[in-house]
Amino acid sequence: MQQLTVELADRSYPIYIGSGLLDQPGLLGSHLSGKQVCVVTDDTVAPLYLARFLGSLAGYQVEQVVLPTGEAFKNWSTLQQIFDGLLAARHDRGTTLIALGGGVIGDMTGFAAACYQRGVNFVQIPTTLLSQVDSSVGGKTGINHPAGKNMIGAFYQPQAVIIDTDSLHTLPEREISAGLAEIIKYGLIRDRAFLDWLEANMSALRALEPSAITEAIARSCAIKADVVAVDEREGGLRAILNLGHTFGHAIEAHQGYGRWLHGEAVGAGMVMALELSRRSGWLSQSDYDHAVKIIRSAGLPVAPPDNMTADDFMRLMAVDKKVVGGQLRLVLLRQLGEAVVTADFDVAALQATLHSEYPSEPL
Ligand code: NAD
Ligand code: GLY
Numbered sequence: 001m002q003q004l005t006v007e008l009a010d011r012s013y014p015i016y017i018g019s020g021l022l023d024q025p026g027l028l029g030s031h032l033s034g035k036q037v038c039v040v041t042d043d044t045v046a047p048l049y050l051a052r053f054l055g056s057l058a059g060y061q062v063e064q065v066v067l068p069t070g071e072a073f074k075n076w077s078t079l080q081q082i083f084d085g086l087l088a089a090r091h092d093r094g095t096t097l098i099a100l101g102g103g104v105i106g107d108m109t110g111f112a113a114a115c116y117q118r119g120v121n122f123v124q125i126p127t128t129l130l131s132q133v134d135s136s137v138g139g140k141t142g143i144n145h146p147a148g149k150n151m152i153g154a155f156y157q158p159q160a161v162i163i164d165t166d167s168l169h170t171l172p173e174r175e176i177s178a179g180l181a182e183i184i185k186y187g188l189i190r191d192r193a194f195l196d197w198l199e200a201n202m203s204a205l206r207a208l209e210p211s212a213i214t215e216a217i218a219r220s221c222a223i224k225a226d227v228v229a230v231d232e233r234e235g236g237l238r239a240i241l242n243l244g245h246t247f248g249h250a251i252e253a254h255q256g257y258g259r260w261l262h263g264e265a266v267g268a269g270m271v272m273a274l275e276l277s278r279r280s281g282w283l284s285q286s287d288y289d290h291a292v293k294i295i296r297s298a299g300l301p302v303a304p305p306d307n308m309t310a311d312d313f314m315r316l317m318a319v320d321k322k323v324v325g326g327q328l329r330l331v332l333l334r335q336l337g338e339a340v341v342t343a344d345f346d347v348a349a350l351q352a353t354l355h356s357e358y359p360s361e362p363l
Contacts (some may be wrong), residue, residue: 002218006137007229010264011157015137015221017214020126021164022049025056031123031160034094036061038086040109041100042069045127045197049169053100053125063089066104071258074104074144076152082112096121096159102128102175103135103262107150110141114156124158128168129179129213130263133186133220134241136161138228144257148319149249155233164218168208176206177299178263181244183216184294185270186223192337194219195294202297240323240339243331244270247304250316254308260301267300268358276354277333286337292359303358310354 001018009260017286041050047068054062065085067078072302097120099109106124113122124136126300142153160355168176180198183205187195197219198205204212224241233236248269251260260268274291283291296302322329322341329343330350 004221004225006225013160015161017163017218019166021162022053036091036095038063038091038095039098039100040065040082040105042067042105044069045101071104074108079108079112079143086116092116093120097219098123100125103131106131106136107141110156111153114141114154121159124161128171128175129168130182132163132217134182137221137224149252165214179259180298181263181267181300185243186220189243189339190223199294239341240331243339244273245271246317246320246330250313252317255305257343264301267295268304269327271302272353273332275306276349276353279352280345282334313354
């Protein structure tokens with residue numbers, strides 16, 4: 001088992017990464033303070049892992065909340081079901097919420113923990129690749145609004161993140177690719193050597209070869225933990241973690257939440273950010289081609305949907321959380337491995353990016 005720490009003073013917490021961790025009740029138990037526990041999951045993960053997981057909670061007063069699966073349900077009325085369950089079972093402020101599932105479950109459970117009785121403990125047990133390398137770490141929680149993704153939420157850190165790499169074996173291939181998008185993101189924004197390593201190991205990663213996938217998860221979590229430790233509430237640096245997300249969130253909202261997976265939208269969105277970086281004179285054509293090849297090799301789309309116009313992007317990107325004072329800020333690359341967050345891009349270059357011909361067919 002590997003262990004990392006997210007360093008946030010008195011709110012620091014461990015990330016455990018390894019095989020078989022779902023079957024180690026002692027690990028979870030060391031992060032539970034009271035006797036009440038509420039496990040939140042979805043109706044896809046529940047039949048796969050819930051019974052086995054509940055077996056490790058003998059001796060606790062356990063409430064289970066099984067939510068409908070998917071991004072389309074990351075909303076107020078689904079969130080309400082968590083509060084309904086907690087109140088019906090009379091959970092008090094000593095309860096611990098456990099998110100057992102992907103990023104949708106993690107984000108909603110974390111937000112419920114931030115709100116329930118003004119804040120209770122929670123533990124993240126991410127079961128998708130994307131949630132293991134990104135959403136379970138760093139304390140961003142929330143739900144979508146029809147007008148924009150993740151628009152309602154809170155920064156709220158968990159007590160621990162427990163990553164059982166075995167859970168990846170039941171994931172559809174498309175979800176593995178979606179997770180790889182966020183892993184590639186870390187190489188692009190912060191670590192050129194990691195990007196090269198990903199390129200060399202892409203087949204092993206897509207096949208979930210144990211040492212490769214564990215290494216990729218650990219390096220991704222380490223980069224995320226470093227960035228979050230410097231800038232927990234996204235006053236500056238943390239925004240680089242959103243490479244491709246401004247374009248990607250627009251794609252998700254336009255297509256209808258759930259049609260494109262978040263990671264797929266980020267894959268195409270990163271290609272658009274690379275294109276604008278190239279048009280801004282920062283990235284060479286060969287670095288652009290190289291990065292697009294890596295994104296494509298992960299099985300990700302490298303072009304936006306063909307039913308989206310430049311006007312669609314501009315309208316939807318205007319509600320991005322990085323908009324300050326009406327001014328859009330974007331994450332661009334100065335070079336592979338180095339990102340900047342800037343409002344100082346050429347508007348004509350952005351328009352050209354939105355009208356570009358991209359190298360392949362969209363999804
Ligand atoms: P998801 O939670 O929808 O999970 C993807 C699918 O996989 C779902 O159908 C789920 O039921 C299923 N699933 C989960 N674990 C499984 C397993 N082990 N075996 C088989 N199926 C399994 O999506 P996701 O990609 O995990 O997360 C995307 C969400 O995360 C988005 O809402 C995004 O906004 C959010 N996110 C948040 C952050 C953050 O910092 N909080 C960062 C990145 C993404
Ligand atoms: N996924 C972006 C962040 O956590 O800041």
